[in-house]
Amino acid sequence: MIKIAIDAMGGDHAPQALVAGAELARDASQNDVEYILFGDQEQLKPLVKNSQNIRIVHADEVIAMDDEPVRAVKKKKNASLVLAAQAVRNGEADLLLSAGNTGALMVAGLLIIGRMKGINRPGLIVTLPVVDNDRGFTMIDAGANADAKVENVIQYAQLGKIYSQRVRALSNPRIGLINNGTEADKGDVNHRKMYEELEKLGQAGELNFIGNVEARDLLNNVTDVAVTDGFTGNAALKGIEGSALAVVNMIKDSITTGGFREKLGGLLLKPALKKIAKKMDYTRYGGSVLLGLKAPVIKTHGNSNAKTIFYALQSAADVAHSNLVTEIATQFADQKQQD
Incomplete structure (x- = not known):
């Protein structure tokens, strides 16, 4: 038991x-x-x-x-x-x-x-929703280590892979590095070094490294594991949660404070809105795991x-x-x- x-x-x-x-x-x-x-x-x-x-x-x-x-x-x-x-x-x-x-x-x-x-340093891994499926994606580190070194982030990628395989039943999860652009030369010195080390592991067949990913694309199923330092990961996590909540509140406010047409439209869209709200409800994906x-x-x-x-x-x-x-x-x- x-x-x-x-x-x-x-x-x-x-x-x-x-x-x-x-x-x-x-x-x-x-x-x-x-x-x-x-x-x-x-x-x-x-x-x-x-x-x-x-x-x-x-x-x-x-x-x-x-x-x-x-x-x-x-x-x-x-x-x-x-x-x-x-x-x-x-x-x-x-x-x-x-x-x-x-x-x-x-x-x-x-x-x-x-x-x-x-x-070297445990990392927090959290699962978040995506638009086109119910599987979502995972992010590591989501806030355990704000000052992570390159070697820490490489370990996070490896931990994320194992977690995805064992817990989420993904045989060959895509690993993406959160950066400020998708090009290989994007980011500061540390992020360029992270990219180089992850690319080496990808070429060796140890990781399915797909390159850099941008935070704005995370909900669009661009990767199975988003790897980052704790500072960036926590900021991205709170941005995603806050944006989702703000959009829901804006829709509710538009309907409740609007006129007859808005209320009628809200009534007609209610089933679809409930479906979207359920899909994007991050609380359904459980807590963060300190790996x-x-x-x-x-x-x-x-x-x-x-x-x-x-x-x-x-x-x-x-x-x-x-x-x-x-x-x-x-x-x-x-x-x-x-x-």
């Missing part, structure tokens, strides 16, 4: 959203996943409607969103996030999920769960509701079933031996 350690006190809507999301995921699963809720049992117990496959582990401290990550993880020994990470480290759970303090989650992942041998640790760590949005937690937990179960960590460890161990 897969066991998921959940930081039930992390996030804007904790613990209600975490408990409700866990029950939704439990009800939709094949009874092969146990959800372990770490948090204040006096708050958690009344929220659990059905305890089947749900267990509570008491934690009397919480790491807040504005806590300094390193200090919080080191000082708050009984925090829900810290105890959940320790459960994963000790083999009592297979992976960790939190909607709480992103920095603290990364610190807990590195200091408690531990970095995998051969990985490169000894066990998977999944970060979902701080403002996640029960539905978002449900999708993130489904994604977490898929990651656990995929044997992703073992595959990464094997491939990077083989690379080290070859070096």
Whole structure:
């Protein structure tokens, strides 16, 4: 049975959203996943409607969103996030999920769960929608390392490939480097070096490298894995999420504040608009996975509701079933031996 350690006190809507999301995921699963809720049992117990496959582990401290990550993880020994990470480290759970303090989650992942041998810096991988299919694309790094070096980004490309193969069932995923143009000589010195190294791996048959891709084309299915440094990736991610939300709000505003024709048009277009909204709903694709640790760590949005937690937990179960960590460890161990 897969066991998921959940930081039930992390996030804007904790613990209600975490408990409700866990029950939704439990009800939709094949009874092969146990959800372990770490948090204040006096708050958690009344929220659990059905305890089947749900267990509570008491934690009397919480790491807040504005806590300094390193200090919080080191000082708050009984925090829900810290105890959940320790459960994963000790083999009592297979992976960790939190909607709480992103920095603290990364610190807990590195200091408690531990970095995998051969990985210089873990990276966040997130799946996002595209216009013409329901598969979407993945981006790595989505914000773990703002000051990534060339070698870090090369590893992200390799991690993205393994993730796409094991979790998303893509046999030969296209790898694209996010840049300010598609030409090979675009970008600053670092990005040109990234391109050169990725092209070498492509020519050697180790990656299906398709070259540079622009952020404006990401939703048009130009690549399966968009590789970048954490600063660029996080900016692109927030730009995509913000633009999607702005467009939806503008359409709603036009209909609600318009006249008879606008309201009639909105009524006629309602089924199509619902279909588009569902397709472009990034919350359906689960949380971000911090790759490169000894066990998977999944970060979902701080403002996640029960539905978002449900999708993130489904994604977490898929990651656990995929044997992703073992595959990464094997491939990077083989690379080290070859070096």
